[in-house]
Amino acid sequence: MxxxxxxxxxxxxxxxxxxxxxxxxxxxxxxxxTEQSGVDCSGFVWRTLKDRFNLPMERxxxxxxxxxxxxxxxxxxxxxxxxxxQGTYDTTGASHVxxxxxxxxxxxxxxxxxxxxxxxxxxxxxxxx
Numbered sequence: 781m782x783x784x785x786x787x788x789x790x791x792x793x794x795x796x797x798x799x800x801x802x803x804x805x806x807x808x809x810x811x812x813x814t815e816q817s818g819v820d821c822s823g824f825v826w827r828t829l830k831d832r833f834n835l836p837m838e839r840x841x842x843x844x845x846x847x848x849x850x851x852x853x854x855x856x857x858x859x860x861x862x863x864x865x866q867g868t869y870d871t872t873g874a875s876h877v878x879x880x881x882x883x884x885x886x887x888x889x890x891x892x893x894x895x896x897x898x899x900x901x902x903x904x905x906x907x908x909x
Contacts, residue, residue, distance in 0.1 A: 790882075793860040796832040797881050801893065809891035814839060821877050824889040825862065828879060833860075842877045851909060858882075863898065865906040874908055 803816075804827075810818025814827060822842040829835040840848075846864050857863070857880045865876040878888030884898045896903065 790859050793858075794881065797828070797859065797879060797887055800828050800832050801887055801895065804893045807889075807893050809889055819889055819893070821889040824893060825877050825879060828887075842874045845877055846874045846909060854907070864908040865903065866908040867906050876906070 804819070804824065807816050807824075808818050809820060811820050812823070813819040814823035819827070822840060822845060825842075825845060826837070826840050830837060842864065845862060849862070852858075852861060859880060859882045861880040863878050863880050863886050864874045865878075866872075866874060868876040876888070878886035878896070880898075881887050881895065885895050886898055886903075887893070887895055890896060898904070898907070
């Protein structure tokens with residue numbers, strides 16, 4: 781799913797994501813969290829969209845994020861696009877969200893917040909959209 785307006789100037793997007801990683805680096809996972817004392821995946825994406833990209837929005841879940849924006853093919857992912865996964869918890873549908881940063885990498889709230897390769901067998905087997 782792409783949230784940006786299709787701008788060809790991706791340098792500010794990548795820089796904002798890199799800054800967000802360093803601001804939140806070491807933050808532990810906390811279900812439902814939205815603060816640097818503890819955050820979950822949708823809380824981290826929400827804070828990134830709100831704080832770094834000035835999108836005025838209320839706290840939103842992974843499933844709600846899935847229905848925003850425009851879906852793009854996996855091969856067309858661009859920095860700033862959201863990537864969704866299923867089956868990462870005992871639930872149906874979207875259960876995890878991260879932010880694509882380029883080179884088959886995403887920024888996401890693992891435990892702690894980190895960059896992760898989408899090429900790993902775990903993320904490939906759970907990829908949703």
